Amino acid sequence: MSNPLIEVRNLGIAFGRGAAAVPVVRGVSFALGREKLGIVGESGAGKSTVGRALMRLLPPAARVTADRMAFRDTDLLAASERQMMELRGRRMGLILQDPKYSLNPVVPVGEQIAEAWRLHHKGPAREARERTLAILEAVKIRDPARVARLYPHEISGGMGQRVMIAMMLIAGPDVVIADEPTSALDVTVRLEVLHLLDELIESRGLGLILISHDLNLVRRFCDRVVIMYAGRVMEILPAADLERAEHPYTRGLLASLPSIHRAQDRLPVLRRDPAWLAGAGGTP
Amino acid sequence: MTATFSAPQGGLRAWLKTDAPRTVFQSAMQQLYRGWRRFATHPLGLAGLAVILLLVIAAVAAPWLTAYDPIAQDMVNRLQPPSAAHWFGTDEFGRDVFARVVYGARTTIYIILLVTIIVAPIGLLIGACAGYLGGWVDEVLMRVTDIFLSFPGLVLALGFAAALGPGITNAIIAIALTAWPPMARLARAEALSLRKADFIAAVRLQGASKTRIITRHILPMCLPSLVVRLTLNMAGIILTAAGLGFLGLGAQPPLPEWGAMVSTGREFMIDCPWVITAPGIAIAVVSLAFNLAGDALRDVLDPRSGE
Amino acid sequence: MTTVDTFNRPARFLRMRRLSGRTLSVVVTLVGLMLLTFSMGRLLPADPVLAVTGSEVDKATYDRVYQELGLDQPVWQQFLSYVGRVATGDMGRSLTTGQPVSADLLSVFPATIELALVAILCGTLVGVPLGVAAAVNRGRPIDHVARVIGLAGHSVPIFWLGLIALILFYAKLQWVAASGRIDILNEGMVPPITGLLLLDTALQGEWDVFRDALGHIILPGAILGYYSVAYISRMTRSFMLEQLGQEYIVSARAKGVSRRRMIWAHAFKNIRVQLLTVLALTFGGLLDGAVLIETVFGWPGLGQYLTRGLKMNDMNVVMGAVLLIGITFLVINIISDRLYRILDPRTR
Numbered sequence: 034m035s036n037p038l039i040e041v042r043n044l045g046i047a048f049g050r051g052a053a054a055v056p057v058v059r060g061v062s063f064a065l066g067r068e069k070l071g072i073v074g075e076s077g078a079g080k081s082t083v084g085r086a087l088m089r090l091l092p093p094a095a096r097v098t099a100d101r102m103a104f105r106d107t108d109l110l111a112a113s114e115r116q117m118m119e120l121r122g123r124r125m126g127l128i129l130q131d132p133k134y135s136l137n138p139v140v141p142v143g144e145q146i147a148e149a150w151r152l153h154h155k156g157p158a159r160e161a162r163e164r165t166l167a168i169l170e171a172v173k174i175r176d177p178a179r180v181a182r183l184y185p186h187e188i189s190g191g192m193g194q195r196v197m198i199a200m201m202l203i204a205g206p207d208v209v210i211a212d213e214p215t216s217a218l219d220v221t222v223r224l225e226v227l228h229l230l231d232e233l234i235e236s237r238g239l240g241l242i243l244i245s246h247d248l249n250l251v252r253r254f255c256d257r258v259v260i261m262y263a264g265r266v267m268e269i270l271p272a273a274d275l276e277r278a279e280h281p282y283t284r285g286l287l288a289s290l291p292s293i294h295r296a297q298d299r300l301p302v303l304r305r306d307p308a309w310l311a312g313a314g315g316t317p
Numbered sequence: 318m319t320a321t322f323s324a325p326q327g328g329l330r331a332w333l334k335t336d337a338p339r340t341v342f343q344s345a346m347q348q349l350y351r352g353w354r355r356f357a358t359h360p361l362g363l364a365g366l367a368v369i370l371l372l373v374i375a376a377v378a379a380p381w382l383t384a385y386d387p388i389a390q391d392m393v394n395r396l397q398p399p400s401a402a403h404w405f406g407t408d409e410f411g412r413d414v415f416a417r418v419v420y421g422a423r424t425t426i427y428i429i430l431l432v433t434i435i436v437a438p439i440g441l442l443i444g445a446c447a448g449y450l451g452g453w454v455d456e457v458l459m460r461v462t463d464i465f466l467s468f469p470g471l472v473l474a475l476g477f478a479a480a481l482g483p484g485i486t487n488a489i490i491a492i493a494l495t496a497w498p499p500m501a502r503l504a505r506a507e508a509l510s511l512r513k514a515d516f517i518a519a520v521r522l523q524g525a526s527k528t529r530i531i532t533r534h535i536l537p538m539c540l541p542s543l544v545v546r547l548t549l550n551m552a553g554i555i556l557t558a559a560g561l562g563f564l565g566l567g568a569q570p571p572l573p574e575w576g577a578m579v580s581t582g583r584e585f586m587i588d589c590p591w592v593i594t595a596p597g598i599a600i601a602v603v604s605l606a607f608n609l610a611g612d613a614l615r616d617v618l619d620p621r622s623g624e
Numbered sequence: 625m626t627t628v629d630t631f632n633r634p635a636r637f638l639r640m641r642r643l644s645g646r647t648l649s650v651v652v653t654l655v656g657l658m659l660l661t662f663s664m665g666r667l668l669p670a671d672p673v674l675a676v677t678g679s680e681v682d683k684a685t686y687d688r689v690y691q692e693l694g695l696d697q698p699v700w701q702q703f704l705s706y707v708g709r710v711a712t713g714d715m716g717r718s719l720t721t722g723q724p725v726s727a728d729l730l731s732v733f734p735a736t737i738e739l740a741l742v743a744i745l746c747g748t749l750v751g752v753p754l755g756v757a758a759a760v761n762r763g764r765p766i767d768h769v770a771r772v773i774g775l776a777g778h779s780v781p782i783f784w785l786g787l788i789a790l791i792l793f794y795a796k797l798q799w800v801a802a803s804g805r806i807d808i809l810n811e812g813m814v815p816p817i818t819g820l821l822l823l824d825t826a827l828q829g830e831w832d833v834f835r836d837a838l839g840h841i842i843l844p845g846a847i848l849g850y851y852s853v854a855y856i857s858r859m860t861r862s863f864m865l866e867q868l869g870q871e872y873i874v875s876a877r878a879k880g881v882s883r884r885r886m887i888w889a890h891a892f893k894n895i896r897v898q899l900l901t902v903l904a905l906t907f908g909g910l911l912d913g914a915v916l917i918e919t920v921f922g923w924p925g926l927g928q929y930l931t932r933g934l935k936m937n938d939m940n941v942v943m944g945a946v947l948l949i950g951i952t953f954l955v956i957n958i959i960s961d962r963l964y965r966i967l968d969p970r971t972r
Contacts, residue, residue, distance in 0.1 A: 090877055114883075122880035129878075134871040139894050139969055149879040184969045200879065464656030467957075468950045469912035472930075476660075476946045479934045480667035556781050560916050563783045564931055579784050586787055587795045597784035604779035 037064040042101040071255035079264040126201030131217035132193025136185035143181025191222035362613020368606035375422040385413035387420040406591040417573040435493040444504025488567040541618040549611035552604040665943040716940030725944040734819025736925035746849025755860025777854025786920035803922025863895040904960030
């Protein structure tokens with residue numbers, strides 16, 4: 034890929050120090066362009082950790098190593114905290130899972146969105162306010178002026194997630210990392226929010242990393258898919274090619290999805306091969 | 318390491334560590350042993366426990382620890398600074414301060430024991446009944462508890478101590494009256510959560526009466542957190558007792574009581590600061606010991622409520 | 625849009641019902657308080673008749689005073705008349721001062737309030753930043769220092785610390801003044817407006833007297849405040865730790881919020897209301913320590929009034945002072961509860 038937005042080579046993340054260090058992510062490599070990249074895996078596969086590592090938002094106990102971890106020309110590993118603060122929100126955004134917890138409970142949502150703008154742009158409060166209302170409209174919230182005054186506990190889950198998206202997009206980033214963005218939402222609302230995300234990503238030409246445990250969701254929504262297991266990448270392939278996946282883990286995942294089209298007695302149980310833990314797989 | 322120990326030791330250890338205890342007693346002892354091992358990993362808690370043991374030793378072995386009589390006056394030697402003969406100096410009546418501090422430990426132990434004996438059962442019972450029985454019993458009992466909690470601790474103790482008259486036992490009763498509400502609150506909280514437990518429902522289905530449920534099942538479960546809270550609150554109780562002593566309630570002269578010693582030494586404190594230094598430090602050290610031991614105990618018995 | 629309950633009653637009705645429930649609860653607690661103080665008063669070993677008449681008295685006078693004091697009535701009737709009297713502000717007369725107790729209380733109460741306010745100020749100024757620092761730097765040296773300070777606050781007897789402080793700062797260093805609120809020379813120089821000397825002198829521009837008052841209040845206030853540092857810093861630390869582990873902190877940082885802003889504008893903002901409750905509780909707890917500190921420093925407040933009444937077996941004084949402290953405590957708790965409701969957007 035030429036000019037990737039994000040490039041990751043041989044990423045390793047461990048918690049703890051020295052002999053007691055627990056490796057959580059090993060040998061992960063991938064690249065992101067202006068596309069929708071999905072990272073799929075079971076709980077504990079390390080997907081969220083990778084997402085947060087890119088923004089350097091892991092707790093201090095985490096040790097991040099990589100041959101390369103870069104956003105455009107900026108080396109994310111070597112960047113200072115000040116540089117990272119400038120990147121966060123302005124160039125890279127992170128959408129979290131549950132708006133009930135990921136929004137500040139004692140601040141009205143409009144103010145939280147405006148803060149994302151004002152952290153990176155000097156200007157009068159009026160401008161921030163106008164931009165907030167504009168982005169709220171862009172995420173399809175009716176009556177944005179009223180909603181902006183509400184507190185997070187006064188809005189529904191779907192609305193909250195739209196607010197979250199608005200908050201992370203207002204400063205105009207190039208890359209958005211969405212960590213399980215619809216897992217906390219009702220099924221009926223999920224599609225709407227995903228649709229919205231799709232529109233915004235396409236219209237602004239952003240790169241999206243969608244982290245999820247839902248393979249079906251990812252295969253339908255994303256352009257390419259990264260399959261992770263136990264902190265390692267098993268396979269990377271275009272979403273359209275998933276049926277033709279080669280790695281046994283991917284095949285196992287696909288086989289364990291119930292299908293309305295196939296006749297099945299029993300869902301096959303995924304057999305885990307310890308050989309998958311040795312060596313990194315996948316082509317960027 | 319077991320190889321270097323003789324057989325009986327190895328036997329006790331094995332008995333304590335086996336996975337399949339054969340009697341309830343053995344199981345209880347095993348829990349005690351495990352709890353002790355956990356406790357022993359807290360150096361500060363051990364230090365606190367050591368100080369408490371020291372307190373007990375001082376109280377019991379007082380006559381052997383000091384040759385002086387804490388009550389006998391010796392006006393010739395009054396207000397002597399610390400020296401080889403009088404480690405902590407002498408007070409305004411010529412009494413050896415060290416001896417008075419050591420004998421004062423007896424008063425402190427008396428306070429601790431008596432308060433525990435009064436407060437623990439009352440608090441437990443009231444709290445457990447309120448929590449388990451619910452309804453108007455709960456309302457009434459909690460209302461009473463709240464009223465007692467409406468006064469700051471020392472003030473309430475002051476009021477009662479004054480009402481009952483001077484004397485150490487009256488002071489202890491007064492303190493006990495202020496110390497039981499937190500215990501009752503705690504027991505009630507535990508009982509409330511236990512009320513919905515399956516094993517309680519099972520025992521009820523077997524026909525157990527309310528009394529039996531409360532005494533045999535609920536009360537024992539409330540004990541661990543109660544022990545922790547009581548140990549932690551003991552520091553405050555000792556401070557309250559010292560405060561009462563300072564104000565002239567509590568142990569009456571010439572009995573040695575650390576708070577009273579600070580009060581009487583006050584007159585001379587500018588020129589003879591040693592008279593009030595030693596008893597004050599004694600109070601602080603013992604209080605601290607209970608705080609530390611209580612913290613460690615909380616980690617062992619009730620890890621959920623820790624930080 | 626008004627909220628309704630299942631029977632479709634409007635919100636205003638519900639609010640009033642809640643309010644009356646709370647008022648009832650407060651009234652019951654008040655009555656309970658008075659029951660406690662009443663029983664304290666009745667238990668006092670001194671004979672109340674002799675206290676009024678003196679020990680040399682003939683039977684006729686004794687009987688007359690006995691009747692006057694209402695001691696021949698059944699206990700419950702005595703209690704009711706006690707409640708009635710207190711409700712109208714009559715708490716009897718003090719034996720030692722000869723004044724009505726309520727008048728005495730009115731004159732000494734501001735002194736204690738001032739002391740407690742200074743103490744809370746000191747305690748908050750030290751305790752809150754300490755707690756925040758301990759939470760943000762969990763496990764590191766400052767955390768341990770905060771813990772030690774907290775432990776010391778729970779272990780060292782306050783009256784002893786006050787005495788040691790007096791020896792050090794007054795006798796040896798001569799930095800502060802001795803007992804009382806101001807020098808005898810300055811007494812009565814400034815007409816009282818609020819009863820709080822610092823405020824009164826500042827409002828009227830009497831800076832000399834202000835400095836004098838400050839020199840007198842700073843040591844007892846600081847020592848009393850030190851005791852609240854333990855509790856305040858521990859609760860602040862605990863609240864902050866809870867907030868710092870929340871997801872919204874991550875999303876704030878993901879926006880590009882700096883560490884300092886994250887701590888104060890985000891995490892701290894969420895604990896402000898809880899801290900207020902802590903401060904209110906601390907204020908009540910200070911009343912405890914104030915009794916001892918006032919005795920040590922000769923501070924002419926409620927605490928000293930109480931302990932002097934105790935020594936003289938002055939029943940009315942003891943009952944009145946204890947009741948006032950209890951009522952203050954109750955009022956503080958009620959206020960803090962209401963404040964919590966008003967300030968936390970989640971409970972509106």
